[in-house]
Amino acid sequence: MPRTHESHALTDLILEIFRLNGHLLTAGDQLMEPLGLTSARWQVLGAIDLADRSLSVAQIGRRMGLARQSVQRTVNDLERLGFITLEANPDHARARLVVLTEKARSALKEVDGVQAAWSGALAEGLSAERLTEAAGLLHDLTERLTASGGRARSASKPISMTPKGN
Numbered sequence: 001m002p003r004t005h006e007s008h009a010l011t012d013l014i015l016e017i018f019r020l021n022g023h024l025l026t027a028g029d030q031l032m033e034p035l036g037l038t039s040a041r042w043q044v045l046g047a048i049d050l051a052d053r054s055l056s057v058a059q060i061g062r063r064m065g066l067a068r069q070s071v072q073r074t075v076n077d078l079e080r081l082g083f084i085t086l087e088a089n090p091d092h093a094r095a096r097l098v099v100l101t102e103k104a105r106s107a108l109k110e111v112d113g114v115q116a117a118w119s120g121a122l123a124e125g126l127s128a129e130r131l132t133e134a135a136g137l138l139h140d141l142t143e144r145l146t147a148s149g150g151r152a153r154s155a156s157k158p159i160s161m162t163p164k165g166n
Contacts, residue, residue, distance in 0.1 A: 017138075031114055035107050036081060040074045042111060045083060045104050054097035056089060065142070083107065 003011075028039030037045070047060045055063070061071040075098055078084045083104040086096040100108075123131065 027118070031118055032111065035110055035114075037083075037107065037111070040070075041078055041083070044071060044074045044078060044098075045100065045108060045111075048084075048098055048100055049108055054087065054099045056092065056095040056097055058095060060098065078104075 025039045028042055032038060032042050043064055044060055047063050048055055051059075051063070057072050057075055058068050060066075060075075061068040064071070075084065075086075078098075079086060083101055085099045085101055087099050089095050089097045
């Protein structure tokens, strides 16, 4: 099947996202180094912080779109460094809950200031409308991939944008 203008545009967007992701991880590592964090550690702490509750490793992985094994390695590092503790999970005997320590909460407050200054400088000259539109597009693509279980679909089975029940 020949490529459409949309599939070319999406491929270009995906390639830019891959490049951006690499740069974001490098920048995140540099920003977080003084706090004893890496981008991966920051992501895990942030996922728990945004959830406003303790999560299992699998739950963190699902929220971040990462494999449970990679999250587990990061959680092990965070526990060793005193940023998190692992506690019993009343809903699952083997899947302990990842709990932020006071050290993590303190670091996240510092992270917020560092990230706000960095993102403010990076966003300079870009309109909030354009950034919001881009975030919405990425959200829609994430939802499509989530709905498909991350699997590619053939052209004979397009992904529907019609809400379920309509």
